[in-house]
Amino acid sequence: MSAKIAKTIARQKEKVAEGNFYEAHQQLRVITSRYLKSADYNSACDVLYNGSLLLLRAGQGGSGGDLALMLLNDVYIKGEWECDEENKRRLLEILHAFPKDEPTRKRFVSEMISWSGKLGELERGDPEIHHEVGKIFAEEGEAYDAERHLVLGTPASAPILASLHYTWYTQDQPHLAPIYASRSVLPYLLVGNLASATTALSTFTSHLTTSNPQLLAMSQPLESxxxxxxxxxxxxxxxxxxxxxxxxxAPKGDSTLFKQLAKFYAPYLKDADALWSDALANIGEIWFGIKIPRQGGNPLFDMMGSMLFGGGQGGPGAVGGGKSGSGHTSRSGTPKPAPVATKKEIERPPAMDLD
Known part of the structure; x- marks a missing residue:
């Protein structure tokens, strides 16, 4: 940052300290416009980055958000700035400065991910950005928004997502554990991320057995x-x-093995059919080469949209309604809780070659 811009920011900082938020906001816009007119994107970036943080940290979400969007649209996008570490760092710092309930934040998130998709390596958006956005939503208890981003995040996203789903599960009926676990496992498989799917299931199961030690005592190991x-x-x-x-x-890619697994668990899978059928059909194609009919559009992302999981549809998959974060909700189409008074015989899968 040049000495001239540093003085500009210092003057606006004084105005903000005096409560002259509107004046500071307008002057920062005018100064930025001069730099943009001459295509001096670096100077415009310095003004907008520091100015937006100044206003956001003063609780001026609307004004700060306006400058943040200017930075994205008029500098990053028009200047075709690549999605590199330094450019991401500025945007993520601004993201964390937004007040929770500021409406502009939603647009900032959307346009930040769009920029990273256009000028980054992945069309669906930069994983680190998705991770940071998802982590914020998870901390705020916004489960639907969090999972949409964490599924596309980094390896560090999987434990956060699975823990979020376990917390959500504890507010529902005990027999729905697999349904909540599937909200991370199946989407990770759908985007080809077996490692995160495995981490998510391991994390969820660890929470489950820690809170319910009788489950661990009644279980039996199965090893490859x-x-x-x-x-x-x-x-x-x-x-x-x-x-x-x-x-x-999944990593074996054996269609016969997948069909054998589905056949053995068919009596139980019918209970989750409304939630899992589309996902499993796509997983069958992605991982096991079992083709499914195509009818135009992008069925994978259409299905992901319903699996992640249509926020307006109620709880996890919307079987029988219910809301995230609400109390116990009766749902149909799910397995009934098993009696815990007596030890059941271990249910064994067929003799499948998993080695």
Whole structure:
């Protein structure tokens, strides 16, 4: 930042301290416009970046957000600035300065991700940006918004997403654990991220067994001697077992194995059909080469939109209604809770070659 711009920011800082927010905002816009007129994007960036932070941290979300959007649209996009670490750093610092309830933040997030998709490596947006946005929404308890971003985030996103889903699950009925676990596992598989899907299920299961030690005591290990992967079979939660075995089967790409797994768990999968059928069909194509009919558009992203999970549809998948963060909600189409008074025989999958 040049000495001239530093003086400009210092003067506006004094105005903000005196409560002259409107005057500071307007002067920052006028000064920026001069730099933009001469295509001096670096100077315009310095003014807008520092000015937006100054106003946002003073609680002026509208004015600060306006300058933040100017930075994105008039500098980053018009100047075709690449999505590199320094450019991301500025935007993420501004993002964290937004007040929670500032309406401009939503537009800023949308346009920031759009910029990163156009001038970054991935069309769906930069993973680090998705991670930071998702983490903020998770901390604020905005589950629907959080999961849409965390699914497209970094490896660090998976534990956050799974923990969010577990917290959400604890506000619902006990037998719905697999449904909530699937909200991270299946979307991660749909975007081709097996590692994060595995981390998410492991995190969710760890929370579940820590809070319910009787589940761990009643479970039985199932290990793959060749791969070294191990999991546990839970007698009262067959759909959770299905998710675990699906993750073991996915890297093999064996369509027969996938069909065998689906056939064995068919009596239980019918309970989750409304939630999982489209996702599993696409997973069958992505991971196991089982083609499904196409009817134009982008069915994968259409399905992802419904799996992630139509916020207006109620709880996880909208079976029977319900809302995130609300109390216990009765839902149809899900397995009934298993009795815990007696130890059930361990439900075993068929003799599948998972090694």
């Amino acid at each position: 001697s060749k791969s070294g992967v191990s999991l546990r079979i839970f007698p009262s939660i067959p759909l959770l077992n299905f998710l675990s075995l699906l993750l073991l089967a």
